[in-house]
Every structure is written in structure tokens, then in C-alpha cells.
Amino acid sequence: MKAIIYRDNGGPDVLQFVERDRPTPEPGEVRVRVAVSGVNPTDWQARSGTAHRKLFPEITPHLDGAGVIDAVGDGVDPGRIGQRVWLFMAAAGRPTGTAAEYTVVPADQAVPLPDEAGFDVGASLGVPALTAHRALTVAEDGPGRLRPGALDGKVVLAAGGAGAVGHAVIQLARWAGATVITTVSGPEKAKLAAAAGAHHTVNYREGDPAAAIRAITPDGVDIVAEVALGANLTVDLAVLRTRGTIATYANEGGHPVELNVGQNMVLNTRLQFLVLYTAGPQARAAAVEDVTAAIRDGALPVGEAHGLPLLRFPLHRTADAHRAVQAGAVGKVLVDVTP
Structure with a gap:
């Protein structure tokens, strides 16, 4: 699979476009074929080393994204395969963020995406x-x-x-x-x-x-x-x-x-x-439930007509996406990963 990785903290140039094996979901995890990855200030701060110390020898960045579950680990309902989901905190304390064609996350961090919402909305939620x-x-x-x-x-x-x-x-x-x-x-x-x-x-x-x-x-x-x-x-x-x-x-x-x-x-x-x-699992779980309800009600649209212009980059230009966020781009920066 195609992925973005970095091995050292630094500027956007530390991001590399590479080939990697598809990850295998462990018990309690799901694997998601990522359609769109969302970029937040936290992502460039983690890459640069200003947010926290680097925890793994190699990291695929980005906390947020949206896509389709294509495999599940033990203990996860196999009926979730094929489910459209939005992801949050994918790279929090883990080496596998959403800037890759496939990522693995704990099952509760892959939230069913209501039919009313597209992947752009899903990737803009999260943080x-x-x-x-x-x-x-x-x-x-x-x-x-x-x-x-x-x-x-x-x-x-x-x-x-x-x-x-x-x-x-x-x-x-x-x-x-x-x-x-x-x-x-x-x-x-x-x-x-x-x-x-x-x-x-x-x-x-x-x-x-x-x-x-x-x-x-x-x-x-x-x-x-x-x-x-x-x-x-x-x-x-x-x-x-x-x-x-x-x-x-x-x-x-x-x-x-x-x-x-x-x-x-x-x-x-x-x-x-x-x-x-550090908000705690109860606060995050409540937020996920309420945000999902708001999506169903059509309350969280994105795009310039809804007050949040979308700035898009292909996966191989993720470094440019980071530069845009770091420079204070107005709107939501998205990385298109797979069709």
C-alpha cells in the first residue's frame, strides 16, 4: 500500500511517500481503507516534535479520516466489514495514522458514518x-x-x-x-x-x-x-x-x-x-454519540457554502498539506488517499 511516513521530527520535508505492507488488525481493531485523511494543527505539531516526543521509530501521521472497514480483528463483529466510518485519534499513541491507503484503529475509534454524510464530512470531524x-x-x-x-x-x-x-x-x-x-x-x-x-x-x-x-x-x-x-x-x-x-x-x-x-x-x-x-473515555464517547446524531440531522456540512472551504491534496503531496495548515490556511485541509 502507499503511505506517508516520517522517522525523525522536523519540517514537512521529513515526510516520505513510501510503499508498505497492509497492516493486520489485532484483537479489538479494525482495518480501514482510507478514502480521505484530515489534517489538523496537532498533526504538524506532532511531526515537528513541538507537541510531544516521538514514540515510534516510524510513524504514519494524521488523527482523522474516513473510509470503509475492510477487515476486523478477533472480538470485532465481522458484520462491520464494508461499513463506512469516520476515524478519530488514529495516530494518538499509535504509529498508524490515516495518511495511508489502509490503517488500523481500535474498533470504537472507527465510528459508523451516517448515509447522509460523505467522506469529506467524515474526515473533517475528529479533532x-x-x-x-x-x-x-x-x-x-x-x-x-x-x-x-x-x-x-x-x-x-x-x-x-x-x-x-x-x-x-x-x-x-x-x-x-x-x-x-x-x-x-x-x-x-x-x-x-x-x-x-x-x-x-x-x-x-x-x-x-x-x-x-x-x-x-x-x-x-x-x-x-x-x-x-x-x-x-x-x-x-x-x-x-x-x-x-x-x-x-x-x-x-x-x-x-x-x-x-x-x-x-x-x-x-x-x-x-x-x-x-486527556478528556477521558466517557467524555469522548459522549461526544462521538452526539456528533454522530448531529451528522444524521445534517447539522455538520462542510465546504465553502457551509463556511468551511476544503483545500485538497493528493497523498503524495501530504507535505504540502502540512505546509498549508502550518501557514494558517483558512478552511479544512484534506488529503485524498483512495477513490
Whole structure:
């Protein structure tokens, strides 16, 4: 089979296009013929060595993808062969990610993909959708699960709504009934966020974004899904309601985070840091169930018409796909693996 591998941490040039034997699923695993592989910032960070140390002599990258199960290991229902699936955390603590024609994953990380969704949707889920779900379900006064109506009466602020996670936050929050506000850097990204379903967009580079958000929701925001905590914390606290939650999944820009303890005490702020790897199996399983339900309802479409442009690369150009993500490409970067 054709695969992408790297043996050493470094820049995109460490990625090699090679031939490898098809992997054999072990007990409890499935083998998937990958159609589309999704690329996330976590993937290039792992490749470069900035995210965590390299665990295996040779690694096939990428956490997310979609395809068809073509073999199962002992203990897995053989009736799953031929099932369309979306994959998450494929390369988490394992050497076999989705940047290959075939990959093996634990059976519960190959999730049945509803007929309503294509492989592009499946490959765009994983890290962004599960992270978004976590951000929307950690509030003290909010739901622990998402479904239509679960966020009725709540106001969600999606920071950076044109990004992959921000896009998923908008879609899931809208599906669950929230009023969704998003901050963006300009009119083109505002169009994308509106296409994703945001009720309101605020350009954080113009005027007073906190005042603009407060004009929309005088009582404040219930949940902030934050991508750049250091840069945005002042605005977040200015618009957060009492007992509101800031759920932060990144700190883009690397700005230091300074907390005014007294201000946060008075607000009873919940500051929730999150990452999928350590969220725990129960939280991930709940997110998988709810995201799959949202797919069935047609709530998670992708493509420019739905606020998430798709940037495609063939498998042999995976290094270019990494360069695009690392450079901050707007939209979702996908690698087409097999027809």
C-alpha cells in the first residue's frame, strides 16, 4: 500500500511517500481503507516534535479520516466489514495514522458514518468536532450532552469562527439551540462564519469588540469557546456573564495569560482547559454519540457554502498539506488517499 511516513521530527520535508505492507488488525481493531485523511494543527505539531516526543521509530501521521472497514480483528463483529466510518485519534499513541491507503484503529475509534454524510464530512470531524463538543459541555450551568434544545436560551461566543474548531462550535451550538456570536478578523471570514450558522459576527480588529458583543447580549455570554486565550481574555471577561465558562482549546499567537484573580472571583468564572487526549473515555464517547446524531440531522456540512472551504491534496503531496495548515490556511485541509 502507499503511505506517508516520517522517522525523525522536523519540517514537512521529513515526510516520505513510501510503499508498505497492509497492516493486520489485532484483537479489538479494525482495518480501514482510507478514502480521505484530515489534517489538523496537532498533526504538524506532532511531526515537528513541538507537541510531544516521538514514540515510534516510524510513524504514519494524521488523527482523522474516513473510509470503509475492510477487515476486523478477533472480538470485532465481522458484520462491520464494508461499513463506512469516520476515524478519530488514529495516530494518538499509535504509529498508524490515516495518511495511508489502509490503517488500523481500535474498533470504537472507527465510528459508523451516517448515509447522509460523505467522506469529506467524515474526515473533517475528529479533532475539530469532538473538541467543539467538549467546549460546549463543560459549563457549570450548561448541559453535559448536546441535542436539539440542549442549549436553548444560552449564548455561545465562538472565538475565531472561521477556523475548523470554531466552525464546529458554531454548527453544534446552533444545532443545540444556542444564540451564536463569533469573532472574526475581516469580512471574508465573517461570510464564512455566517454560512456556518452564526447569528452574529463581530470583527475584533475594528472598534470595541466587547461593546459590540454586549450590545447583542446585554446579560452576557454563557460559554466562550476560545482559540487564543492570551490575546482575547480581556474581551472574554468583559462579555462573560456571572458563572460563565471560558473553554480554551488553544492559545494562538502564544500571548501570555495574566489573570485578574479578583475579577474572576466576582464573576465566578469557570476557566476550562481542554484537549482530547486527556478528556477521558466517557467524555469522548459522549461526544462521538452526539456528533454522530448531529451528522444524521445534517447539522455538520462542510465546504465553502457551509463556511468551511476544503483545500485538497493528493497523498503524495501530504507535505504540502502540512505546509498549508502550518501557514494558517483558512478552511479544512484534506488529503485524498483512495477513490
